[in-house]
Amino acid sequence: MITVSTIKELREYTKQWRREGLSIGLVPTMGYLHEGHRSLIDKAVKENDKVVVSIFVNPTQFGPNEDLSTYPRDIDRDKELCEKAGAAIVFNPEASEMYFNNANTYADVEKLTDGLCGLKRPGHFRGVCTIVSKLFNIVNPDRAYFGEKDAQQLAVIRRMVRDLNFDIEIIGCPIIREEDGLAKSSRNKYLSLEERAAATILNKSLMKSKEFLENGEISAEVIKSKIKAEIDSELLAKIDYIEIVDKYTLEPVRDIKSSILIAIAVFIGNTRLIDNFTFELEEK
Template sequence: MHKFKVIHTIKEVRQCIKEWRKEGLSIGLVTTMGYLHEGHKSLIDRASEENDKVVVSVFVNPIQFGANEDLNTYPRYIERDAKICEEARANLVFNPESKEMYFEDAATYVNVEGLTTGLCGAKRPGHFRGVCTVVSKLFNIVTPDKAYFGEKDAQQLAVIKRMVKDLNFNIEIVGCPIVREKDGLAKSSRNTYLSVREREEALCLNKSLKKAKEILTKGETYSDKIRKTIEEEITKVPSAKIDYIEIVDSLSLSPVEKIEKSVLIAIAVYIGKTRLIDNFTFEKEK
């Protein structure tokens, strides 16, 4: 029989993990900030296929939000999240309070340099320090064999992989494909902020990336031309404000002027007040 529970303390998580380890069971971890959608569910599904037990963390992490970001309004609905996790055959939801995760006088943070300077890192100072700190804490609490992250947050995935390598975490990081709505919009918890009109206008992100992919496939190699193609498509939409359009090396995340190997094309766009991201990776044929 499938056992499932929601717990709120580190002590309880560690007790569960201890019992599973005694039985020789493998453990998968999916870290989330809640308000789960099909993208999250695809991570949990993959984790349950590849591990004996699955832990899902649901924690809106305060230290990865900037001063003017949406910490207070970020959607929270633990009952709904727990139901989705149970249906996806997760075994445990860890839903701590902030005071459970952080001491008041906490003085230690995890910071990955280099990879965090561009893309979202340039626009959200301190964001990745917050992400790396909470993820490393969750890794220490859960001690998973594998941890699952979505490719929509491409920079986050690269940063987590680097952190795991540098800090010798004995954990396999598994990147999972972007899950989209039928009309192409990447699934995001922040999509709930969009009005009906904005939801329609948000399609410009995926449309612009499709145009970029078309000209890349036809042989275009100059980043400036690809960036211009994306910009032209997005600026057709009145409510869209470009945060960034970046074409970077897939591994180092450093900007490239001419495409000669695998690149990540990543964008962040405000639709009204809602910041959305999307991306794709392009491998140039030899």
């Protein structure tokens, strides 16, 4: 495995792979890799001849009061994980490599970004779409891999790929959880021991709502109230949002008559965590 930091270097390798007829997988990350990222890399390695893992804390997807400066970083640990997983290249550029000082061209997806994290983090998905589209243009992969924990991001990327005719297959990979149900996240590092225990309330609340759905409850408001009550029982938890939306359009639903996404964002202390699950109904 090799590490490159410039677009020119990376393109030299990927163009050579193309000439050799090799398939390329891309796993875009912001680093501080965990088992969730490892599952993406593992799948990419199985399905492609060569895999590029990008490690780049993208400044354009952070708001002015968010954790860009403190976002966890450990490039040596990340490279070790990538090498063990079988990645061919780690792409670890500086921000100055990825963005021109006078850049004023962006990628954005409307409507799908109106709610959920898009509503709570203005400009976030413009930053995500811009950096992902740049990585797609640089790497020219056959397939790109994203975690289902960031469900809105996955839906937005899929729509961008469709609308802009990227010839790339987008692969969604299941949420990887700790034994107690907490979704793996780089931001879990911020949690104290007490907060770490409290954070299990996210998955507990979702599993409680799943029980009501399986028992026939169809009112979105009733389900949301059950989730709220469960989260409110944890003193260290503060709800950012609880939303029940159509799985495909991400528009809010009142009655659950088709497949839905239940997505939540919760502050545990000062750390904002997200989680979700999809409830599948047979389409009529």
